[in-house]
Amino acid sequence: MYPSRFDYHRAASIEEAVQLLGSVEGAKLVSGGHSLIPAMKLRVAQPTALVDIGRIEGLSGISSDEDGLAIGALTTHAEVAASAAVKSACPGLAEAAAAIGDIQVRNRGTIGGSLAHNDPGADYPGAMLAFGAEITAVGSNGERTIAASDLFVDMFTTCLDETEVITGVRIPAARGTAYLKHRHPASSYAVVGVAARVATEGGDVSECAVGVNGVTGCAVLAGPVSESLCGRPANQDRIRTAAGRVGESLDGAVGDLYASAEFRVHLAEVHARRALAAAASRAG
Amino acid sequence: MNHRVCLKVNGEARDVEVEPRLLLCHLLRDELGLTGANIGCDTSQCGSCTVLMDGKAVKSCTLLAVQADGCDVTTIEGLAGENGLHPIQQAFWDNHGLQCGFCTPGMILTAVEILDRNPCASDAEVRHGLEGNLCRCTGYENIVKSIVAAGARESA
Known part of the structure; x- marks a missing residue:
């Protein structure tokens, strides 16, 4: 498979990339290209031009x-x-x-x-x-x-x-962070991925945030999970109860042949529990 | 409009004119005659087209040839040295690490990076490292055995 024809520009600076995006109709940015090039090969994406920012100095590190x-x-x-x-x-x-x-x-x-x-x-x-x-x-x-x-x-x-x-x-900076994922066995994309951040003060959870990707069309913050955990010590029971509320933030969960929407929400709960436990233990 | 691409392939300087949409795997296979990088899935999943670019394992079906401008590319054809097979190639030979052989170039080049990072990689680390390489003969046991053996020999 190969992409449809396009023009190729290599930008030497951010300013040049911005200028090219503004002046070349249908231009798209590329750097690693590991989302765009597969999409172009399938012709799901057919940009008329690529602006390669992959060599711009100072943008990496x-x-x-x-x-x-x-x-x-x-x-x-x-x-x-x-x-x-x-x-x-x-x-x-x-x-x-x-x-x-x-x-x-x-x-x-x-x-x-x-x-x-x-x-x-x-x-x-x-x-x-x-x-x-x-x-x-x-x-x-x-x-x-x-x-x-x-x-x-x-x-x-x-x-x-x-x-x-x-x-x-x-x-x-946040020591109390963790990310856990159920990967699709073929594509490696996240069927469910849960990121957790926990900060503690005097043994109580002072800050907590949980982000979920893979379940809904766009990643979401699971607000009720965080609310449920804040202000008290993060023991196993409280983490379990808090993680149990992740589904409240996952309206519109998507399903496919590999994992139904219901299964994804279940996985999100399990992964939220584990990610919160890992984050809380790192937070100390 | 065609673009001029200057790169090093297996230590040899190459200077080619390419269409922007030409993929690195097609440059290697169709223009330079290096057919070791196989095209399997053509969707960035199977790893048969893996080559080393500036020492890193990459999938050449998901790179434009123009992106390889100025880079140093190693394909399976360039891995063996003057003294014979690369230690990982030898380990695949010794441990029957291939069946049909289609995935082998990609497996070996990914193994180069796995052992570069950690010559003492465990069985589990090698399996994890090979996530992006599929063997449709399902010959993973001997592939992993070969890579672990090559690492052990290098670090001995």
């Missing part, structure tokens, strides 16, 4: 300070998964990255690409919601910072406008 992590948009999943800084500042993010696809996919796929694509089966969106990520994007109207909860709008849809390019992601 991970830095950390006491507040958290700054990850360049072109950073591959393999780099995030292997990063000592990520494992230490936000272990759940390293787990989410390591759960994506396979070695070959992680070597090419990038965090910016995954977020901009917003695939319902992707692993990063739930993690970004739970871990309180902020996404930086540059477009023809300049730069802006977008909360993860504003970025993801619907299946394959974000709030980015046509000329905006994600340049990086900031994630607050």
Whole structure:
């Protein structure tokens, strides 16, 4: 299979990429291309031009300070998964990255690409919601910072406008984080993925967030789960009760031949329980 | 419009003019005559088309040739050295690590990265590392055995 014809532009800078997106009709961005190229081969996507941002300098890499992590948009999943800084500042993010696809996919796929694509089966969106990520994007109207909860709008849809390019992601440091997934055995996409963040103060849960991807068309925050756990110690019974409320946030759960909607909601509950337990134990 | 792509394949500099939509696997197979990278599923799942690009395992059916510009690509044809088979190739030979052989180039090149990361990779780590490579003969037992054996020999 090969894609339909397109023109190819390699952008040397973000400014050039933004300018090309604004001036070349039907142009799409590519970096790792591990969502776009398969879609183009199936001709589900037929962009008239690709703007390759994969070689732009300064867009890749991970830095950390006491507040958290700054990850360049072109950073591959393999780099995030292997990063000592990520494992230490936000272990759940390293787990989410390591759960994506396979070695070959992680070597090419990038965090910016995954977020901009917003695939319902992707692993990063739930993690970004739970871990309180902020996404930086540059477009023809300049730069802006977008909360993860504003970025993801619907299946394959974000709030980015046509000329905006994600340049990086900031994630607050949080030891009490975990990501767990039930992977589709053939595609490796998340049938269900649950990201949990727990912070404690004096033995009680002071903050809690749970993000779920794979179940609904777009990743969601499971608010009732967090409310149920906050303000008290996170023991096994309370985690079980809290996780039992995940279904309240999963209206419109999708089903397919592999996993019915009902089964996905059940898996979400089991994974929420395990992810919360792991996050709470890391939070100390 | 065609684009000029300069890359190194198995240590040899190559300079080609390609259509943007040409996939790396087709460049290797159809233009350069290197048919070791097999096209199996053609949907980024089976890993038969795996090659090393700048030392990393990648699926050449999911890369545009233009994206490989300036890169160093190694296919199965370039793995053996002057002194004979690469240790992983030898281990596949010794441990009957292949049946029909279709998935073998991809398995071996992915194994190069698995053992690069950890020469002492356990059975479980090798199995996890091979998530992106399918063997339709289901010969995984001996494939894993071959890779673990190659790692043990390299780190001995």
